Amino acid sequence: xxxxxxxxxxxxxxxxxxxxxxxxxxxxxxxxxxxxxxxxxxxxxxxxxxxxxxxxxxxxxxxxxxxxxxxxxxxxxxxxxxxxxxxxxxxxxxxxxxxxxxxxxxxxxxxxxxxxxxxxxxxxxxxxxxxxxxxxxxxxxxxxxxxxxxxxxxxxxxxxxxxxxxxxxxxxxxxxxxxxxxxxxxxxxxxxxxxxxx
Numbered sequence: 231x232x233x234x235x236x237x238x239x240x241x242x243x244x245x246x247x248x249x250x251x252x253x254x255x256x257x258x259x260x261x262x263x264x265x266x267x268x269x270x271x272x273x274x275x276x277x278x279x280x281x282x283x284x285x286x287x288x289x290x291x292x293x294x295x296x297x298x299x300x301x302x303x304x305x306x307x308x309x310x311x312x313x314x315x316x317x318x319x320x321x322x323x324x325x326x327x328x329x330x331x332x333x334x335x336x337x338x339x340x341x342x343x344x345x346x347x348x349x350x351x352x353x354x355x356x357x358x359x360x361x362x363x364x365x366x367x368x369x370x371x372x373x374x375x376x377x378x379x380x381x382x383x384x385x386x387x388x389x390x391x392x393x394x395x396x397x398x399x400x401x402x403x404x405x406x407x408x409x410x411x412x413x414x415x416x417x418x419x420x421x422x423x424x425x426x427x428x
Contacts (some may be wrong), residue, residue: 250331251318253365253378254296257289259385260302267385276394285398288391291375295328295367303328311355325375329366331421333414334359337406353404356406368426379418381407388415 264270264282303318316330337358344351358368361382377390384404388397393407 232249240321251296251300251316251328251365252363253291253328253330256363256365256378256380257296258291259288260380261289263385264398267400267402271399271401273397273399274324274394279333279397285386285396286400288389288394288396291391292378292389295325295365295376298325298328300328310421310425311417311418312366313417315421315425317425324370326368326370329368329422329426329428331366331418333417334361334421335410335414339409358404358406360410360414362414366422366426369427372423372425377381379415387411 236360237299260396262284270283270287271338272280274284277284300318302322302323306317306319308315312333312335314332316332318328322325337360339356341356342351342353343354355386363382365375365376365378367376372392375388375392377388379387380387381387384400388395390396
């Protein structure tokens, strides 16, 4: 019983300590990486010629959310599966809620590389740690107005603004991210459907 109470207290203190919206810091970090990196491919369902300039324009819109005064909101935090979910809810505002989703994954797997040439497949062990954060914004006119996904080291992975969906694929990838990202995106899609009030 003492062990359970200690765990609950630790979990509660984690939520209280972590109750800070990290979107502003992530936007700055990711934008700096995009400017320095140079080796990436941008996929944008709203443009035939996506560029760093179009991303910069979109990130300015998203950055407005990071400047919102959270003292006028009601905060709640909980654990949903392996994800920590933070929520800031607003009354009498066009923004209904801001969500922050966090998950750390320790990847330890063996990948088989197959070749087109007549070469025997090789096995490669991948061990890496990933820290994912995603943000979602719901408004009175759209349950999912904006969405942003980042990984601590890799940087910006994708974002959505209304119907616009932008994905960034890096030439120099963090080892193992291609193996783990589809699972993360699937989990987040389910999590947003379950968590964001529609």
